Amino acid sequence: MDIVPGILKGDKRSIARLITLIENQADEARDLLKQLYKFTGNAITLGITGPPGAGKSSIVNFLAKKFRENNKKVGVIAIDPTSPFSGGALLGDRIRMQDLTLDDGIYIRSMGSRGALGGLSRASYDAVKVLDAAGMDYIIIETVGVGQSEVDIIKLADIVALVLIPGMGDEVQAIKAGVMEIADIFVVNKSDMDGADRLITEIQMNLDLNQDKNKVKPPILKTVGTTGEGIADLYKTIIDVQKQLQDSGMLTNKRKTRINQELQELIREIHLKQIISSFETQIRIFTEKALNKEIDLYSAAVYILENAKL
Incomplete structure (x- = not known):
């Protein structure tokens, strides 16, 4: 099957071939992307970011399943050298995530970050376009969670969820202000641990001090990534935020800014x-x-x- 017609039909092999060409900076990739561009702009991109060890992969796993329960096609791009796709995560996470690959409505791809600071690579931008053209309803981008990638995610995502865990305490104050500002949703994962409520208070105080008073405060949700507790609420909140962005015209403004950048x-x-x-x-x-x-x-x-x- 030719690559472009294959991608437009959602063929996983065609998607994989083009993303590999993109990563290898093959000359033909640019022409193929040019043919696909007019078919992009339909998927909602969701960035999941946060520090290493916050349980992002577990949340992505349960969230992808939730989208599928609602008959949505999902693409997952893990920009993380320690993600389950590259063998760096716990065995349980790796097995759970790989189970998703058996679903025809889910495509998962691991991609390397750029350099030591973990900024998003050019290939990741183009991979999102490929999955968009392939008919994905939602594209989840999981970042490495250190350095530049946390801020860079706004260049790829319509909605950003920042995942934090109890035990950070005053460390919330040390999180880049830019990261706090770009978050549309805050997720306190591992909320069955001591300190979850204290972390929520820390986040609220941080937002009170630093956020634009005219902006709507982002929701703060509790999850337990190992069991899936709270994922239904997170899913509903994502849909609500999406509707708010669409109804207010902010989604179009965000995308215009991203295209310009x-x-x-x-x-x-x-x-x-x-x-x-x-x-x-x-x-x-x-x-x-x-x-x-x-x-x-x-x-x-x-x-x-x-x-x-x-």
């Missing part, structure tokens, strides 16, 4: 490649000069950019 990033990425390719010889020469302390790196970079055809 991605376009700017692509321009920078393409332009940088063009400059480096055009000035390969000069870069080698200036590398030697910098090594011999004949020029500093900043001056070398300025020279190259000033002579580039901008």
Whole structure:
């Protein structure tokens, strides 16, 4: 089956082939994505982020099942080198998540993060488009939960759920303000542990201090990822938030902002490649000069950019 028609029919093998081409930066991937682009924009993207050990994979597992119970097709992208898909999680999590792959209405893919800071890779942006074109109703993106990926998730997700666990206490104060601001829903997982109510109070206090007073306060929910307790409420809240975003026009605004940001990033990425390719010889020469302390790196970079055809 040809890749594009296969993807439009929801064929898992075709989806996997294109995402692999994307990850390998194959030339043909760009043309295939171009053909698929007009079929995107229908899926709701849901970002699940939070610190390592918060139980994100368990929540994703139960949430995906809940979407399927409601006849929704689900794509899952795990951007986490320690996720069950790459073998880094507990065996129980890995087995539970792999059970989902037997369902024709679910597609799961593990993808690497970019660099040590865990920022989202270009491939993850394009993988979301592939799953969208394949007819997924919801695409769940689980991030590594450290560094840049927590903030980057807003560039991919319509709705962001931040998962926290008891025992963090004052650590909530240390969470990047940007992450607190982008969360549409707060999830206190492992809520059967001591300190769950205290954590909820910490979150509420943090929001009172830092959130825009004109914004609606995000809901704070309790879950137990090991048993699925609270997942039904989380599912209902996601649907409610989705409706609010759609009715208020905020969903369209979010997507417009994301498209603008991605376009700017692509321009920078393409332009940088063009400059480096055009000035390969000069870069080698200036590398030697910098090594011999004949020029500093900043001056070398300025020279190259000033002579580039901008």
